[in-house]
Amino acid sequence: MIKVRNLTKHFGDKQVLTDINLDIKTGEVVAIIGPSGSGKSTLLRCLNLLEKPSNGTIEIKDVKLNTQKYKARDAYQLRQQTAMVFQHYNLFKNKTALKNVIESLLVSSKMKKEEAIQIGENLLKRVGLEKQAHQYPATLSGGQQQRVSIARALAVKPHAILFDEPTSALDPELVNEVLQVIRQLSKEDTTMVIVTHEMQFAKEVADHVIFMADGQIIEQGTPEQVIEHSLNPRTQRFLRQAGDETDGAAR
Amino acid sequence: MNFDLQYMLEISLQIAKYIPITLLLAIVSMVFAIIIGLVVALIRNSKIFGITHLAGLYISLFRGMPTLVQLFIIYYGLPQLFPSLSTMDAIMAAIIGFSLKESSYLAEIFRAGLNSVDKGQMEAGLATGMKRVQIYSRIILPQAALNALPATGNTFISLIKETSLAFTLGITELFAEGKILASASMRFFETYLVVGLIYWLLVILYSWIQKYLEIWLSKPLRR
Numbered sequence: 109m110i111k112v113r114n115l116t117k118h119f120g121d122k123q124v125l126t127d128i129n130l131d132i133k134t135g136e137v138v139a140i141i142g143p144s145g146s147g148k149s150t151l152l153r154c155l156n157l158l159e160k161p162s163n164g165t166i167e168i169k170d171v172k173l174n175t176q177k178y179k180a181r182d183a184y185q186l187r188q189q190t191a192m193v194f195q196h197y198n199l200f201k202n203k204t205a206l207k208n209v210i211e212s213l214l215v216s217s218k219m220k221k222e223e224a225i226q227i228g229e230n231l232l233k234r235v236g237l238e239k240q241a242h243q244y245p246a247t248l249s250g251g252q253q254q255r256v257s258i259a260r261a262l263a264v265k266p267h268a269i270l271f272d273e274p275t276s277a278l279d280p281e282l283v284n285e286v287l288q289v290i291r292q293l294s295k296e297d298t299t300m301v302i303v304t305h306e307m308q309f310a311k312e313v314a315d316h317v318i319f320m321a322d323g324q325i326i327e328q329g330t331p332e333q334v335i336e337h338s339l340n341p342r343t344q345r346f347l348r349q350a351g352d353e354t355d356g357a358a359r
Numbered sequence: 360m361n362f363d364l365q366y367m368l369e370i371s372l373q374i375a376k377y378i379p380i381t382l383l384l385a386i387v388s389m390v391f392a393i394i395i396g397l398v399v400a401l402i403r404n405s406k407i408f409g410i411t412h413l414a415g416l417y418i419s420l421f422r423g424m425p426t427l428v429q430l431f432i433i434y435y436g437l438p439q440l441f442p443s444l445s446t447m448d449a450i451m452a453a454i455i456g457f458s459l460k461e462s463s464y465l466a467e468i469f470r471a472g473l474n475s476v477d478k479g480q481m482e483a484g485l486a487t488g489m490k491r492v493q494i495y496s497r498i499i500l501p502q503a504a505l506n507a508l509p510a511t512g513n514t515f516i517s518l519i520k521e522t523s524l525a526f527t528l529g530i531t532e533l534f535a536e537g538k539i540l541a542s543a544s545m546r547f548f549e550t551y552l553v554v555g556l557i558y559w560l561l562v563i564l565y566s567w568i569q570k571y572l573e574i575w576l577s578k579p580l581r582r
């Protein structure tokens with residue numbers, strides 16, 4: 109369960125998020141769509157306090173945080189509830205695929221090494237990379253790195269996983285292997301928030317779609333309501349442009 | 360030509376006996392310099408108002424003064440203010456002087472090394488629930504070390520050579536021993552050439568170690 113109330117964020121004078129309210133049920137898959145610069149990444153990054161929100165409250169599972177006054181320990185506890193998959197994977201460059209997956213189990217959960225390795229190997233198998241366990245990120249393709257980063261996110265058994273455009277840095281032929289892994293996850297009971305430009309994919313995996321523009325939630329609902337039959341002119345315009353781009357790329 | 364190869368060979372062993380003291384000065388000073396330099400770099404990088412400026416002042420001060428002057432201030436000057444320091448031996452004074460000096464160079468090198476590590480590494484660590492200290496020690500420092508290694512190595516090479524200044528505090532190390540032998544034999548050229556060549560050998564030896572260190576550290580980053 110994720111509950112956000114009156115979240116705002118500005119960078120200096122620039123207002124980037126305005127009065128965001130958000131309710132995500134446990135196990136729900138939410139897709140966030142919207143034009144570039146609309147604040148999608150900032151919203152996700154406020155949820156795990158990689159950006160310090162300017163105002164509002166954030167509640168994830170049983171940790172509630174007032175963004176006006178919180179201590180390092182509160183931030184740490186809130187972060188424990190989520191994991192994040194970044195656009196540029198951000199794998200630890202000095203660690204093998206397996207070590208990337210189990211790093212936080214070893215240092216945060218203080219798990220025994222053998223146990224962590226067991227978990228790590230199972231997760232790598234789940235994303236189809238058991239053979240690459242001992243390779244360093246530099247030797248993996250973008251798609252493989254992103255799958256490792258998904259395994260790393262799963263390792264901490266987070267209440268929710270935040271995906272920030274997980275496929276937009278990938279070469280087109282590598283997009284599918286990553287989407288396939290996320291698709292698989294969406295059938296399980298992990299809560300997921302996915303910022304994506306892949307409309308077809310959003311329609312397919314999401315229970316709920318949010319359209320953002322200019323730092324605000326403009327419209328939300330089921331994929332049918334928002335992506336198929338939106339009545340909102342801004343959503344329509346965005347979807348038309350996104351469609352043109354996809355057609356352009358296909359040509 | 361007035362050149363005595365036989366003499367050179369004879370004194371080589373004699374001078375080489377002082378390699379350990381030169382290495383002691385260089386290595387111990389380097390270890391302290393690395394520790395101090397890292398702390399100063401982290402402070403300089405922190406955005407805590409005031410102490411980051413203090414770190415900046417430290418760097419500027421110790422970089423801006425000649426090493427020789429620093430050594431004299433510490434060894435001859437400080438005991439005047441604090442009489443209890445007059446028992447400080449010359450080797451300790453030299454190590455303190457070299458450590459402070461080199462740490463000011465290393466602090467800047469380490470800061471650049473730390474800043475060259477992708478910001479995403481810290482974010483990924485935080486997002487998986489790690490603490491900042493853990494992320495620094497396990498993820499960022501190892502990557503920064505590789506970036507900082509060449510410049511750190513150059514600093515160490517300079518330090519090996521600069522330890523020759525320790526003779527001014529009355530420490531008998533490579534250079535001082537050369538000086539003693541040269542004035543006894545009046546064979547200045549041969550003696551100082553031997554001293555110079557020994558420094559050169561030490562530097563070559565170290566460069567060789569550094570090469571392997573670099574290969575080892577960069578193993579994860581090679582395709």
Ligand SMILES: Nc1ncnc2c1ncn2[C@@H]1O[C@H](COP(=O)(O)OP(=O)(O)O)[C@@H](O)[C@H]1O
Nearest residue numbers: 119122124142143144145146147148149150151
């Ligand atoms: N660290 C930052 N400092 C200043 N402005 C920022 C920063 N991060 C993002 N912004 C601005 O905030 C707005 C929203 O950015 P972002 O959340 O990345 O949008 P999106 O992910 O929807 O493309 C953009 O105008 C961007 O330039």
Ligand SMILES: [Mg+2]
Nearest residue numbers: 148149150273
């Ligand atoms: Mg973004």
